[in-house]
Amino acid sequence: MTHFVVVGIGADGWDGLSHHAQAELESAETIYGSGRQLALLPDRLAAQTIPWASPMSEHLDRLIAGDGDDTVHLLASGDPMFHGLAASVVRRVGPENVTVFGSSSSVSLAAARLGWDLARTGVRSLVTGDPEVLIPALTDGARLLVLSRGADSPGRIADLLRRKGFGSSSMTVLGDLGGVDESIVTGHAHSWDVGDIPALNIVALECAGPALSNAPGRPDADYAHDGQLTKQPIRALTVCALAPAEGQMLWDIGAGSGSIAIEWLRQTRSGRAIAFEADLVRAARIELNAREHGVADRLTIAGSVPGALGGAPDPDTIFAGGGLDADVLESCWAAIESGGRLVANAVTLETERLLVAAHAEYGGELIRLSLERAGALGTMTTWRPSLPVVQWVVTR
Template sequence: MTHFVVVGIGADGWDGLSGHAQAELRSAEHVYGSARQLAMLPDGIGAETTAWSSPMSAHLDRVLADDSTETVHLLASGDPMFHGLAASVVRAIGADRVTVFGASSSVSLAAARLGWDLARTEVRSLVTGEVESLVPALTDGARILVLSRDGDSPRRVADLLRRKDFGWSTLTVLGDLGGVDESVTTGLARSWDLDEAPALNIVAVECVGPARTRAPGRPDADYAHDGQLTKQPFRALTVCALAPAEGQLLWDVGAGSGSIAIEWLRQTRTGRAIAFEADPVRAERIAANAREHGVAERLTVAGAAPEALRAVPDPDTVFIGGGLDAELLDTCWDALDGGGLLVANAVTLESERLLVAAREERGGDLIRVSVERAGALGSMTAWRPALPVVQWTVTR
């Protein structure tokens, strides 16, 4: 099978490569890269060169599937294993078929220019993601390095910061890092007026704004909904019971506004969730809420349960918040492997009886939670109780 050699090349081009990387490219028979990267190779390279066609992902898939050549060389920007090409290649074909020659990443170069400690800096990528993916990282005093998709990314970052009450944050756009055309532009998000930055840029954000926690239990007003919303105290309790963990897949069944899946996703960087909702208007609302909270890339909105449950990957964790019946409960239970976690909430006597019976058959913990809020009673104040919630938590 073909072996792939990925060589990271920075804006400083050929001269910035190590001797080993240069020797590797001199021995190459076929080199793939962007037109910009290929233009950095010296005339003495005897390899055949091919520029990536658009979309690059489809072209890369074809190259990886072609076993007609013993060794193929691929050019990548900066450190290929940091949000880069080599990481995608390793995911596709395995590390044993890939050799990587890394260069300094744009993040490392940016931290060096700014004097920022990378261990205390959040890194986010807009290369394939939307600008809203920055939202979970926004809090007063945070430092964020944003890998830009293009020259318009800084403007979109500034727009987001203004919209999320972080307009006094400082933006520094570092363009063409390591190259002869390296540039640095600094300003406030609230008055940002750089319409177009260099195509190759990274945005450094020093957040000034409200202190925001990632803990579950966001205010109810943070979600668009039609009343189908797990209220704040019950949501905080439920997300904690669901025990968010990296790399896990959550089913949110009867998702309503999507608030449980969204806050579960906010606790991890690599978790994924599927929200099942029969009502198409609510399904669109779930997607909009996920975008606003910066987790849309990791949340999929599916159709009605239990039918739609059979057409998606099996979960690690299941939450049932709506439409609870015996068939749905059995289907979700059967979908879990050993060690899988199921949490179900009930507010009616009928669904409560289902959970009591399920606990008798399958074990787990059953709790009943009541919450009262202080509210106006004429000119005085009184406690106003919410409907109690019965919650069943069980590990298969």
Template sequence: MTDRFVVIGIGADGWDGLGRRARDELSGAATIYGSARQLDLLPALVADLRPWDSPMSTHLAAVLATTAPIGTDGDVTEQDGTVHILASGDPMFHGIGTTIVRAVGASRVDVIPTVSSAALACARLGWDLTDVGILTTVARDLDSVADALTDGRNLVILSRDETTPAQLAQLLTDNGFGWSSITVLEQLGGPAERIVRGIARTWSEPAGDPLNVVAVSCIGPHRSRAPGHPDDEYANDGQITKQPIRALTVSALAPSHRQLLWDIGSGSGSISIEWLRSEPTGRVVAFERDDTRSAQLIANATRHGVRGRLTVGGAAPESLSTAPEPDVVFIGGGLSTPVLEAAWAALSEDGRLVANAVTLENQHLLTEWYGRHGGSLRRLSVETAAPLGTMTTWRPALPIVQWVVDKS
């Protein structure tokens, strides 16, 4: 049986950068898996070196699922049931080690890390690692970086390949951060280490080494994660929860670690987007029956850097039965008895439901459910100063009835 996986982090400095324990493990290994680049960093060993097939994820899954290590001819290659796997830097930092632990359990995995590329980058730049945002574009869309941009923030971004720096420069410029400084650090810690500096808006460096990280010092607008962004930040056809009500609604939804939100009748997606921006580990399934609004929602989520954590479903209540169980539900559009019944049934124990109603019929519906399940029922009214001839007066928006309830 494959009883044990040993995951060893290796940097661009190769064998010379490994500690004694890592060297002893590799020297005694029968089979070592890794990328071709990583395997080339090793000296002559008795081990059978196995580069990953493409796609790597499929090959790794096969290695983790087998009852014994696989040789080229299908024979067992290690009699003691141990598999050795190379990883880049710290395997538990956006690395393969996390994938392996999730698949087989921590009790069957030994991890031997070396210095991560993020730590090396901060050491070169003199940055405090605890005050730096660490992002990856290896397994996430480049657009996700937009979510982290704000004036004065330092970011270290793990690149997918040699094209990432130029793409990041364009993204920064498109989002109003064109004067941000960019530092590309290639082959960190190795003999071929190279550092290139420039400004996003004038970036013209040719593609370099595929093994690189990008450090960004953001210069641009201050961008808050707090809910209540201006309405004009979202493309919409008028079906949007307005700024002050949106701030109160996201606050009532109370985003928390790794929660899943159902946004029913999502329209422009402003609630979903501000939920995701408030909690970077959150996920959303947004239900919208109109295809045009769904496309608009996706465009808004992409612009705000949260597209990778948002899934667009179809109409409610028809599409609710196939979606994963929510921790939190928001109903903003399409409120009806069938939608409430389906959402309430799907909501996890101790989950929260928030519903907003404008019409008298829907407000009456929420009043009925409030009487049945409790919670809190509020009537929200907002007035905004606006011109009246040569003077100024208060223009009231339609009042909103909001029901907030925890399922217990």
């Protein structure tokens, strides 16, 4: 099998590489990299240099699919294991088939220039995502380092900050870090109008705006919906019952507005979810809500159940709300493996009977949630009860 050697090279080029990394490239027969990276190598190298074809991902796929026994050298930016090429290759071929030589990452260089403590600084990437992925991290006083996709990323970030009430946030764009053309530009989101930005840049944000929490139970007004919305207090209790954990897959059955899946995703950085919703208008609304809450990159929208369940990735956790019937419940139970969790909510007597029977057969915990809100009664105030919700929580 092909062995891959990934060498991280910074804007300071050949002179910034360690002696071991230089020796590795001097012994190489073939080196792949971007045109910018290959241009940093000295002409005296004997290796054949091959620029990545566009799209790079497909070129890399073809290279990995090869069955040769040779060694192939790849150039990457900075630290290849930090949102980088080496991490992608390792996932595909295994660590035993990859050797990595790292340089300082752009994040490390940015922190050094700014005097920021990396342990207290959030890092987000727009290389494969849209600016909305920043939304869960936005809160007053937060410091973020954002890996840009290109020269237009700072402007798009500024637009998002203004739209979300963070226009007073400080923005510092650090370009070509470590190179002779290194640049630093500082301004504020509300007045950001900098046109000459290097394509290779990282954006440092000092957030100034509302103090926001990612705790479940966001205001109902934060969601576009047609009434099919798990209300705020029940939603908070339901997401807690689902026990979000890193790297897991959630199925949200009969997703409605998508609020349960969205708030479940906001509790993790690596969780993924599938929202099953038969109504196309509601499906479009779920996509809108997911984008506005910064989790659209980790949420897939599928069709009606139980038909769409068959081709879906196996779940670790399932939430069943809208459209629950005996067939759907049976399909959900069959899909959950040992240790998996199922949470189902019922507001009608028919669905409640299903959950009572399931509890009797499979165990778990059955609880009834009743909420009352203060409301006007003439010139006085009284309690207005909401529809009670019966919730079944079970670990298989």
